[in-house]
Amino acid sequence: MSAAKKAVVTAATGAAALAIGAFIPAPDDPSLSGYQRRCANALSVFVSQIPRIDRGQYSVSYGEAFRPQSVAAAYARQGVGIANSLHTQRLAIDLNLFIDGEFQTSSEAHRPLADLWLAMGKQLGVEPAAGYYFNDGNHYSCAWGNRK
Numbered sequence: 001m002s003a004a005k006k007a008v009v010t011a012a013t014g015a016a017a018l019a020i021g022a023f024i025p026a027p028d029d030p031s032l033s034g035y036q037r038r039c040a041n042a043l044s045v046f047v048s049q050i051p052r053i054d055r056g057q058y059s060v061s062y063g064e065a066f067r068p069q070s071v072a073a074a075y076a077r078q079g080v081g082i083a084n085s086l087h088t089q090r091l092a093i094d095l096n097l098f099i100d101g102e103f104q105t106s107s108e109a110h111r112p113l114a115d116l117w118l119a120m121g122k123q124l125g126v127e128p129a130a131g132y133y134f135n136d137g138n139h140y141s142c143a144w145g146n147r148k
C-alpha cells in the first residue's frame with residue numbers, strides 16, 4: 001500500500017473510531033440512573049442507524065417512551081400492557097416503523113430492526129431486548145431486573 005493510500009485509510013479508520021468513540025458509554029454505573037443513561041444513549045445510536053438498513057427504506061418515528069406508573073396500571077387493567085413495564089423506568093421505547101414511507105402494522109416488519117438492536121445494544125453497554133421476539137413487535141428495551 002502506498003504511503004498516500006495508507007494515510008487515507010488511517011484517517012478513515014480514525015474518523016470511524018472517533019465516531020464510535022463519541023458513543024462509548026460512561027464507565028459502568030451500577031445504579032439504575034447510570035443504566036437509564038446508557039440505555040438512552042444506546043437507543044439513540046440504534047435509531048440513528050435504522051436508515052442504513054436496506055439502503056434507506058426504513059425509517060421510524062417515536063412512539064411511547066416513558067410511561068407513568070398510573071398509565072401502566074391502566075394498560076394492565078385493559079390487557080394491553082403490564083403494570084411493571086420497563087417504560088415506567090425509562091428503559092424502553094416503542095417505534096413506529098415506515099418502509100418506503102408506508103406505516104407498518106405487522107410485528108414481522110420489525111425483524112431487521114430487532115436484529116440490529118440485539119447486535120448493537122451490548123456493544124453500547126446495555127442488555128438489549130426486542131419485542132419482536134416476545135409478541136410486542138415495536139418495543140425496544142434495555143433489559144433490567146429480569147424484565148424486558
Ligand SMILES: [Zn+2]
Pocket residue numbers: 087092093094136138139140
Ligand atoms: Zn413498549
